[in-house]
Amino acid sequence: MSALDWTIIAVYLSWIVWDGIRLSKNTSEIEGYFLASRSLPWWAVGLSVMATQLSAITMIGTTGQGYAVGMGLLQQYYALPIAMIIIAVTFVPFFHHARIFTAYEFLERRFDAKTRSFTALLFLFSRGMATGAVISAPAVVLSVMLGLDVTTTCLLLALPTAAYTMLGGVQAVAWTDVKQMYLIVFGLVAACLALMMGLPDNVSVGEALHIAGTTGRLQVFEFSTDPSARYTFWTGTIGALFLFLSYFGTDQSQVQRYLTAKSIDEARTSLFMSAYWKIPLQALVMIIGVFMFLFYIFTPPPMLFNRAHDQRVRESARAGEYVAIEQRFDEAVAARKAAAEQLAVAQRSGDVAAKTAQAAAFNAEEQRVLSVRAEAVALVKAVSGDSSYNDINYVFPTFVVTHLPIGLIGLLMAAIFAAAMSTVAGELSALSTSTVIDFYRRWVRDDGDQKHLLWVSKLATLFWAVFASIVAIWASELGSLIEVVNRFGSFFYGSILGVFLLAIGWRRANSTGAFVGLLTGMGVVGWVTLNTTIAFLWHNLIGAVVVFVTGMIVSELTGPRRPQSAVRVPAGEA
Amino acid sequence: MTAMGRTYLKVTVVWLVTLAALYLFQAVFTS
Numbered sequence: 001m002s003a004l005d006w007t008i009i010a011v012y013l014s015w016i017v018w019d020g021i022r023l024s025k026n027t028s029e030i031e032g033y034f035l036a037s038r039s040l041p042w043w044a045v046g047l048s049v050m051a052t053q054l055s056a057i058t059m060i061g062t063t064g065q066g067y068a069v070g071m072g073l074l075q076q077y078y079a080l081p082i083a084m085i086i087i088a089v090t091f092v093p094f095f096h097h098a099r100i101f102t103a104y105e106f107l108e109r110r111f112d113a114k115t116r117s118f119t120a121l122l123f124l125f126s127r128g129m130a131t132g133a134v135i136s137a138p139a140v141v142l143s144v145m146l147g148l149d150v151t152t153t154c155l156l157l158a159l160p161t162a163a164y165t166m167l168g169g170v171q172a173v174a175w176t177d178v179k180q181m182y183l184i185v186f187g188l189v190a191a192c193l194a195l196m197m198g199l200p201d202n203v204s205v206g207e208a209l210h211i212a213g214t215t216g217r218l219q220v221f222e223f224s225t226d227p228s229a230r231y232t233f234w235t236g237t238i239g240a241l242f243l244f245l246s247y248f249g250t251d252q253s254q255v256q257r258y259l260t261a262k263s264i265d266e267a268r269t270s271l272f273m274s275a276y277w278k279i280p281l282q283a284l285v286m287i288i289g290v291f292m293f294l295f296y297i298f299t300p301p302p303m304l305f306n307r308a309h310d311q312r313v314r315e316s317a318r319a320g321e322y323v324a325i326e327q328r329f330d331e332a333v334a335a336r337k338a339a340a341e342q343l344a345v346a347q348r349s350g351d352v353a354a355k356t357a358q359a360a361a362f363n364a365e366e367q368r369v370l371s372v373r374a375e376a377v378a379l380v381k382a383v384s385g386d387s388s389y390n391d392i393n394y395v396f397p398t399f400v401v402t403h404l405p406i407g408l409i410g411l412l413m414a415a416i417f418a419a420a421m422s423t424v425a426g427e428l429s430a431l432s433t434s435t436v437i438d439f440y441r442r443w444v445r446d447d448g449d450q451k452h453l454l455w456v457s458k459l460a461t462l463f464w465a466v467f468a469s470i471v472a473i474w475a476s477e478l479g480s481l482i483e484v485v486n487r488f489g490s491f492f493y494g495s496i497l498g499v500f501l502l503a504i505g506w507r508r509a510n511s512t513g514a515f516v517g518l519l520t521g522m523g524v525v526g527w528v529t530l531n532t533t534i535a536f537l538w539h540n541l542i543g544a545v546v547v548f549v550t551g552m553i554v555s556e557l558t559g560p561r562r563p564q565s566a567v568r569v570p571a572g573e574a
Numbered sequence: 575m576t577a578m579g580r581t582y583l584k585v586t587v588v589w590l591v592t593l594a595a596l597y598l599f600q601a602v603f604t605s
Binding site: 074078081082084085088089206209210212213214216218219220221265268269272275276279280283 | 578586588592593596597604
């Protein structure tokens with residue numbers, strides 16, 4: 001990377017810390033520090049919600065998925081708008097009327113302290129680990145791209161984020177999220193345009209997309225009813241509905257965002273920003289992956305995108321073998337390019353028979369490329385001893401560094417940093433809030449001393465930043481980026497949602513029912529995870545249903561509670 | 575219908591239009 005690109009990254013990192021702290025106001029009390037005194041406009045909250053959810057994993061892992069397998073993952077987001085409507089009708093008014101700091105605080109008012117503490121503890125554990133993965137995943141890739149070691153890169157992401165989150169509280173998080181979101185969207189649009197302009201003159205964008213279509217990469221509706229199929233229309237609209245209800249309705253990192261809104265309607269409107277824009281934004285991310293696939297059909301790609309592994313094999317005793325594979329790879333890539341050009345010509349001619357024949361020829365050449373590459377990957381695994389080697393997460397950063405002009409490289413790298421930092425900041429703030437409100441103020445000291453609580457809150461943010469950094473360095477040993485994050489959350493998400501649904505939807509539910517239901521739900525999800533091949537998006541549905549049904553039965557058997565009035569929603573607001 | 579009710583309807587309509595557009599996109603480029 002050039003000096004200009006490094007300067008852009010350095011300026012971005014310095015500016016975001018300065019700006020975050022500069023925009024913090026009224027943070028002398030914990031309501032200001034944790035909830036911005038419930039004063040933020042809907043658009044800022046909405047952008048903050050989206051920025052927290054769109055991590056660097058989305059930018060490098062999801063574009064990599066688009067490159068390797070296509071846009072099927074997009075189906076996972078189809079239920080999001082419906083989840084937002086349900087949350088707007090149910091969770092938002094309950095939370096706002098309860099005047100709470102954390103989602104789990106609501107559970108104590110509805111059930112008891114142990115249900116609150118247990119769910120808060122699950123959140124702290126899973127989100128603390130996931131924050132580590134959110135730092136680690138891009139750090140591993142960026143370290144190779146920037147020529148730094150993984151630990152340094154982790155700290156480069158974590159320290160500035162910790163600084164403005166700790167000093168500025170949630171206002172710093174929200175306002176920096178807004179600007180980071182602009183940078184991310186600018187980066188994604190710029191990358192997409194650069195990829196389209198990188199196609200050869202004799203192949204139009206439409207013809208290129210038809211080429212991608214013949215490989216199945218544009219399949220965005222898959223109606224398979226196989227329960228082990230990961231991304232289908234059904235997992236996306238039913239299974240993922242429960243994932244989003246849980247994530248946006250019960251996860252403090254999201255709930256805290258809309259608790260900062262001025263009113264119930266502003267909170268609802270902020271969520272609808274995601275309802276309108278999340279699917280198109282995710283489609284943009286995935287189509288970038290598809291365009292990278294098309295770009296590398298016409299511009300020879302590296303055989304392996306992870307330069308560190310590539311270098312390692314070249315320096316090993318099996319370098320000769322590697323070079324021979326590379327020669328066959330180059331031949332296969334050239335043949336694939338010729339087949340793609342023929343397919344574009346057939347597409348232009350409108351001759352259906354010619355198009356079908358050329359599509360088959362192209363797919364045969366594509367399989368040949370994949371087959372040769374698989375040999376190289378097997379060699380890398382044998383030489384490095386890294387049996388989980390997977391380089392799809394390196395595709396986007398490799399494209400950025402090797403094919404974009406100077407200046408834009410720095411901006412795109414800054415956008416990847418922004419995506420990681422906006423997510424980490426939101427999560428650090430939520431972890432700190434839950435630690436202080438659900439544990440310290442609840443069990444240790446509650447004398448109303450704002451100065452003391454504020455000091456503890458900053459200390460808690462620092463603690464979670466250190467914790468996440470340590471996890472990040474450890475998590476860099478784990479495999480695929482997206483799955484690392486999902487794995488941590490999926491054990492608890494559905495079950496925690498079940499407890500909240502029980503609290504809001506079954507007035508006779510009692511604390512025993514809620515607690516037994518929660519434990520049963522987690523046990524069932526654990527068993528399903530370990531003993532079946534059911535896709536993970538269904539786990540959320542299973543967990544929620546088991547908790548709700550068990551909670552209902554146990555509540556009825558142990559003596560239902562009287563209807564709750566403390567957090568009743570006034571008529572007309574739900 | 576309340577203002578928020580109209581918003582819920584708008585979100586649902588935009589959602590259906592988005593899915594329809596994606597289905598059309600798939601149909602055009604995978605045919």
